[in-house]
Amino acid sequence: MVLAEGSPDKQELEGRLVEILHRISGADPAAITPDARLMEDIGIDSLGFYEILIEADTCFGIRIQEEQLLQFKTVSDIQNHLASLDTDPSNAQTA
Amino acid sequence: MAVRQHISQRVSIVGWGSVSPLGCDAESTWQSVLAGRSGISSLTAGWSDDLPVRISGCVPDAATKSLEPLLQRRSDRCAQLGLLAAREAWAMASAAIGGIDPARVAVVLGTGIGGLHTMHEQHNQLTEGGPTRVNPLTVPMLIPDAAAGQVAIDLGLHGGAHTPVSACASGAEAMMLAQMLLNDGRADLVLAGGTEAPVNRLGLVGFSAMRALSTRNDSPEQASRPYSKDRDGFVLSEGAGVLAMMREVDTPTDAALGWQLACGSSSDGHHIVAPEPQGIQASRAIEDALHRAGIEPSDLCAVQAHATGTVLGDLAEARSLRRSLGHATDHIPVFAPKGQLGHLLGAAGAVEAIIGIQAIHEGVLPKTVNADPVDPAIDINITTKQAIKIKSNKDQYMLKNSFGFGGHNISIVLSASCRS
Numbered sequence: 001m002v003l004a005e006g007s008p009d010k011q012e013l014e015g016r017l018v019e020i021l022h023r024i025s026g027a028d029p030a031a032i033t034p035d036a037r038l039m040e041d042i043g044i045d046s047l048g049f050y051e052i053l054i055e056a057d058t059c060f061g062i063r064i065q066e067e068q069l070l071q072f073k074t075v076s077d078i079q080n081h082l083a084s085l086d087t088d089p090s091n092a093q094t095a
Numbered sequence: 096m097a098v099r100q101h102i103s104q105r106v107s108i109v110g111w112g113s114v115s116p117l118g119c120d121a122e123s124t125w126q127s128v129l130a131g132r133s134g135i136s137s138l139t140a141g142w143s144d145d146l147p148v149r150i151s152g153c154v155p156d157a158a159t160k161s162l163e164p165l166l167q168r169r170s171d172r173c174a175q176l177g178l179l180a181a182r183e184a185w186a187m188a189s190a191a192i193g194g195i196d197p198a199r200v201a202v203v204l205g206t207g208i209g210g211l212h213t214m215h216e217q218h219n220q221l222t223e224g225g226p227t228r229v230n231p232l233t234v235p236m237l238i239p240d241a242a243a244g245q246v247a248i249d250l251g252l253h254g255g256a257h258t259p260v261s262a263c264a265s266g267a268e269a270m271m272l273a274q275m276l277l278n279d280g281r282a283d284l285v286l287a288g289g290t291e292a293p294v295n296r297l298g299l300v301g302f303s304a305m306r307a308l309s310t311r312n313d314s315p316e317q318a319s320r321p322y323s324k325d326r327d328g329f330v331l332s333e334g335a336g337v338l339a340m341m342r343e344v345d346t347p348t349d350a351a352l353g354w355q356l357a358c359g360s361s362s363d364g365h366h367i368v369a370p371e372p373q374g375i376q377a378s379r380a381i382e383d384a385l386h387r388a389g390i391e392p393s394d395l396c397a398v399q400a401h402a403t404g405t406v407l408g409d410l411a412e413a414r415s416l417r418r419s420l421g422h423a424t425d426h427i428p429v430f431a432p433k434g435q436l437g438h439l440l441g442a443a444g445a446v447e448a449i450i451g452i453q454a455i456h457e458g459v460l461p462k463t464v465n466a467d468p469v470d471p472a473i474d475i476n477i478t479t480k481q482a483i484k485i486k487s488n489k490d491q492y493m494l495k496n497s498f499g500f501g502g503h504n505i506s507i508v509l510s511a512s513c514r515s
Contacts, residue, residue, distance in 0.1 A: 023168065024168075025165070050231035053227075
């Protein structure tokens with residue numbers, strides 16, 4: 001599944017991000033709120049962060065830079081980052 | 096230097112678990128063995144269409160689907176199967192023993208290959224998607240010790256986690272190491288066995304390329320033919336078996352399902368895959384096991400053979416049995432479970448050992464499916480026609496063989512009280 005054409009609206013992107021984080025962590029989707037902390041609240045470990053990187057590439061066609069990845073603390077950090085890339089197409093690469 | 100062999104302190108088996116092509120647990124596997132069912136079937140998935148071998152023994156889907164989604168995502172099928180068997184064995188042992196200190200429980204879970212599916216899948220990711228698409232869990236999922244580690248994590252055990260890797264002898268070697276750990280006082284209970292999940296393109300092609308597999312694609316249920324004159328190789332299968340073992344002196348009354356008296360071992364030192372044709376070193380393992388168990392060949396009620404259905408391997412094993420058991424060979428029935436299971440590689444020893452103890456306990460040595468007509472060069476007493484009743488109400492002894500590529504030979508003496 002690659003979003004090579006057009007861009008997902010914010011709500012769709014958030015929904016799919018929750019789905020990805022649920023798959024990676026096994027956490028209850030209801031607990032994956034914007035304020036939830038990735039490690040402490042959702043249980044994503046260090047390898048899980050790199051899974052996020054692959055899933056963003058595979059599902060959204062977005063390559064998150066590693067230095068950005070390691071700064072994510074909460075779900076909204078990822079959402080905001082994806083949204084910022086989405087508004088600047090030059091930053092997004094399709095798979 | 097004088098050879099010193101000690102009589103081993105036998106250990107009790109207080110629980111077990113298995114997942115196999117014949118069932119999702121140890122009891123259903125045993126019932127399928129008794130019923131003469133085959134676990135071998137045709138592969139129907141598209142990925143097998145162009146393969147020279149399109150048959151295998153697969154664990155029912157329901158087994159792994161019962162695992163938590165995160166475990167399904169973050170562990171290879173090899174570890175998943177091992178975990179299922181270990182959970183079953185642990186639940187059974189916990190119910191029988193109670194109050195087990197997790198710091199004194201060790202895991203010894205062998206495998207022949209480990210996470211082959213992950214290796215294959217992630218290599219495809221690398222070649223098709225590039226380096227950025229390779230799963231960060233690739234290494235922790237494919238390493239052979241992943242199953243032992245996952246079991247220790249899942250059950251919260253801290254007495255050591257070990258992974259013997261000796262190809263198709265791995266599960267039996269795990270049982271040998273378990274006895275050593277117990278008798279060395281390093282653990283009070285050991286979950287020991289093997290797991291394997293080789294049924295994928297790379298696994299099938301790899302074994303097929305060396306002409307180790309049966310090519311009876313049109314008759315899968317007849318393909319695995321241990322000791323038969325028509326045998327043409329083994330059938331690749333998956334599964335896992337785990338036995339919970341403890342020192343006999345620590346075992347509560349009536350908690351033992353059976354006993355492991357002793358294990359013998361040797362190495363062929365001959366060829367990386369071909370067995371030494373006369374079975375001379377296999378004989379040494381058999382005689383080592385009998386000696387350490389303190390019994391004679393005439394004390395055996397049965398032999399459970401390794402017998403994979405390869406031309407060379409079956410013949411070498413039959414010669415080793417004839418050499419080691421002497422005249423007693425004429426009277427000791429030999430059962431080869433791979434006719435129904437196929438070859439579970441590193442899981443075979445443990446899954447089959449559980450079946451062996453169930454057989455003694457129930458007083459029934461199953462029929463060896465597909466052995467008939469037996470190769471005239473095989474001069475042992477195989478249960479080709481029907482199951483055989485194991486008589487007597489005293490403890491009975493069974494010899495169990497497991498051999499692996501690399502020339503690993505393990506023989507085990509098992510026992511149980513026959514209830515009939």
